[in-house]
Amino acid sequence: MIVQDVINHLEELAPLAYAEDFDNVGLLVGNKQSEITGVLVALDTLETVVDEAIQENCNLIVSFHPIIFKGLKKLTGATYVERAVMKAIKHDIAIYSMHTALDNAFKGVNDMICSRLQLKNRRILIPQTETIKKLTTYVPKAEAEHLRNALFNSGGGNIGNYSNCSFNVEGYGTYKGNEHSNPSIGQKEQMHTEAETKISITFPKHLEQEILRALFQNHSYEEVAYEVTTLENKNQHIGMGMVGELEEALDEQDFLAFIKQKMEAKCIKHSSFLNKKIKKIAVLGGSGSFAIEAAKRAGAEAFITADLKYHDFFMDENKLLLVDVGHYESEQFTKNGLVAHLTKKITNFAIILSKTNTNPVKYF
Structure with a gap:
């Protein structure tokens, strides 16, 4: 099996054509014709993740976030990005990133969140156009x-x-x-x-x-x-975010406790309670403040996302509960979904889930 074989399976799930223009997705390091010794699936390709790949004898890292996002003008080991890339090259480890291609996929990041929360009647929150x-x-x-x-x-x-x-x-x-x-x-x-x-x-x-x-x-x-x-x-099967419904409506405090437990969040930031039951939910993994208005238009009673700033919380306009679970927390189960997808497609080859916690945010 070569790197391209794994890429083909990944692009069945999330074609790179639907990644956002600003993004850097695809094969970032390595040769697509290289034979594979093992596949490690991670959220981020940090130096510690490359070390894990070396230890597990994996020469392909499938990463959600791209370690190379902006152009690299030099490789001196001065930054965490350069160190990770240099070590990967030194050990002949390929790196493939999916990022917003998986964000926009119907069975991608947001569907994985919906599955975690057991939401039904799912649909795309912001369908893409011109696809x-x-x-x-x-x-x-x-x-x-x-x-x-x-x-x-x-x-x-x-x-x-x-x-x-x-x-x-x-x-x-x-x-x-x-x-x-x-x-x-x-x-x-x-x-x-x-x-x-x-x-x-x-x-x-x-x-x-x-x-x-x-x-x-x-x-x-x-x-x-x-x-x-x-x-x-509008393409109803491609786009950012997703809307779904809980099996039964919950009051706001029970809802937040439910989200905290399911998303394994250390803490949750939220807007003011509206004293109403919550059943219809919008979700968007990662930074999602741009989708607040879309969540309102969709009739969601709550919007789960990450990286909301101070003034973003005023945008609830007493129409929905805004819930910030944290960037890492909102995307952490993405790698589990990728491992499940690849394991179904590649039955005679070990797909390894990275055990490295790459969350840069700590809680006291």
Whole structure:
């Protein structure tokens, strides 16, 4: 097994195409063709985590947070980032990071929080836009079914709970090839009219290469006419945060005790009590103040996130309970979810959960 094999399984869960533009995700250190001796899954790739990988004979670290976030202009060991990277390189250890690609995945960070809290009726809090694309092409009528099936088999035509979705229009296409052409139907330098089907399908943007490959491999024309456009539709399966419901409503103090226990938080910061039951909850792992308004619009009675500042707590506007469980606490179970995913995909290879606590925040 090589590094790329593990990457393929990880990107089934969280395609890198959906990471935020500011982020640095993917293979940060190492060669994707290297054979793997072991995989260590961690939240952060600190020097102590690299030491753990060496001890466990793992030459691939799958990390949620990217150890390299901004450009490195030198490697002298002066910072914790440089030391971790240098040690990984010295011991031929590859580092792969997922970060906001996993934040935006439907079965990613926020779904893992919802599972921890046993929330039902889950949906994305802030769906991404411009993640759905549309292919339009023209094919001889007799070949339309074959091409449609090839596009479907490559992942095209899936809309929500429906598959094999397409729109088709019958018409006539005309063309005339020059002396250098080699038409599959008709003769060069002669005008030709062909009964054609216009096929339109939608597909997720991370599958564009596969969709175009299927188009070119299954279309008989020498020159394939097609267009790919980006739709502005919201993608209900990709985006930040998640909304779900408790099985039974809890009063606010019982709710906070429940959250503290489930998230294994040393302490919790929260906004003023509103003296009402809580059942519908919005969650967003990591720094989530930007999603407070979205949580209100979603009708959440509480919003669980991290890194809320002093003035953020005024933004509750007496409409929902804001709960800050801590950055590490909100994301700490991500590595458990990644280990579970990889263990299902790779049944004959040990996937090791890092035991290193990388939380930089201490409590007194």
